[in-house]
Amino acid sequence: MSDETQPHLQVLIVEDDSNYVYEVKEELVRSASHVADFDYATNYQEAIRKIDALRPDLILLDVIFPVDKGDAQKDRLDYEAGIKLLEHIARVAPGTRTVVLSSQSKTFAVNLLIRFKEVTDYIFKDAPWSEIRIKVLRHLESLAKMQEMSRQLLSRYRLMGDSEAMKRVRKLIHRVATRETTTVLIQGESGTGKELVAQNIHQVSSRRSSPFVVVNCGAIPEGLLESEFFGHVRGAFTGAVRDSRGKFEQAEGGTLFLDEVGEIPAPLQAKLLRVLQEGEFARIGEEGQRKVDVRIVAATNRDLAAEVRAGRFREDLFYRLNVFLIEVPPLRQRPEDIPSLVEYYGEVFNREMEDTRRFTPEALRLLSTYGWPGNVRELKNIVERLFIVSDTREIEAGDVETLLLISGDGYNVSFPPQEASYKAAKAAVIRVFHRKFLLHHLRRNEFNLSRTASAIGYNRQDLGKLVSELELDREK
Secondary structure, eight states: OOGGGSOOEEEEEEOOOHHHHHHHIIIIIHHHTTTEEEEEEOSHHHHHHHHHHHOOSEEEEESSBOSSHHHHHTTOOBTTHHHHHHHHHHHHOTTOEEEEEESSOHHHHHHHHHHOTTEEEEEETTSOHHHHHHHHHHHHHHHHHHHHHHHHHHTTSOOOOOSHHHHHHHHHHHHHHTOTTOOEEEEOOTTSOHHHHHHHHHHHSTTTTSOEEEEETTTSOHHHHHHHHHEEOTTSSTTOOSOEEOHHHHTTTSEEEEETGGGSOHHHHHHHHHHHHHSEEOOBTOOSOEEOOOEEEEEESSOHHHHHHTTSSOHHHHHHHTTEEEEOOOGGGOGGGHHHHHHHHHHHHHHHHTOOOEEOHHHHHHHHHSOOTTHHHHHHHHHHHHHHHOOSSEEOHHHHHHHHOOOSSSSOOOOOTTOOSHHHHHHHHHHHHHHHHHHHHHHHTTTOHHHHHHHHTOOHHHHHHHHHHTTGGGGO
């Protein structure tokens, strides 16, 4: 079993009393180090930094402690520091379980339990260590079981890669999945697997037995998007011959995945904001409001913060969506994952084609040095093509080089050596140029033909014909 399949948790202890920290290390950490790594913070500023960096699974929090080192040296305590820290946890790490270390009254601890959903338990600091140890170990065992259950559920929705970047993505998925009402924003380039991340979140959550509904906000014409979201009643507009349920109703009890959320037009952004705030909406042509219980997971390949600054995306909607952010890294930032991804898709296509092909080490090396502007989606397509065009059991570096025509910036054209005549060679080079050049710009514009045509100074209709002729729509 690999390290990642063995649940190992991160615990942060926020406590300014060095004597109590020493006792924690002696009485608690020694008995729990097999399931968790422990870190410590002695003041508010240090706790903020470590929560942001570590994203711990469990926090043991003394709510009365200094704000910074200066206060600690003067023995000056802030009775609001713990409250501020709990508010910070609620904002940036809503899935983190927090246990309050209290030397106050039971009423004080219970009030924190009621006020903050992140607080799941409390421990009196003067309780016997045997009692404290049992309580903390129970929390760790519960968290470990949840992680293991998540991994088992996700085996059918594999998020490939053993790089540190992908391990972090999986950890964030496990963290937020159990917070079934928390809105999630997934950011990443086209082809990085944002929808797969959303599926992972849904499958680990308690909503997994309810629908997972996808809306591609960039693929639906603006005039139809509101009806797609909220549905309509008969006679609401020309062609509305019957009542229709929208995606929100279809996703009742489950997860609604809003892909390309940055493409939603401004008038509809306000209506989406209302659903997020109030949990209710109205079908087009309907006066009454309908209640809805769905979890929103949104994805974008745009920088939404920049879109807000440019006035193209509502700031209040952005903050409603950006409750919990997961950034999916592009493939070029995790090249160590490329060989395992190639081997995985190789196994997939071997099963489909009832074949036994494999990549030579040199072919894998070449694939690992390619820039992959289309990310995992492009890699999958390239592996499939290599399986189709290769005539031998072993796919070699020459096969990869011919297909990718690797020469530096991602779409340069190299001469096709297999063509003998001038005319045939020229036609082949032009075709390769069209494919590489158009794919590069189509991906930059999320395969929106109008934007791509405008960007490259090409006629929209002619571009559409060329895309169909070159089968570039398969690259989406």
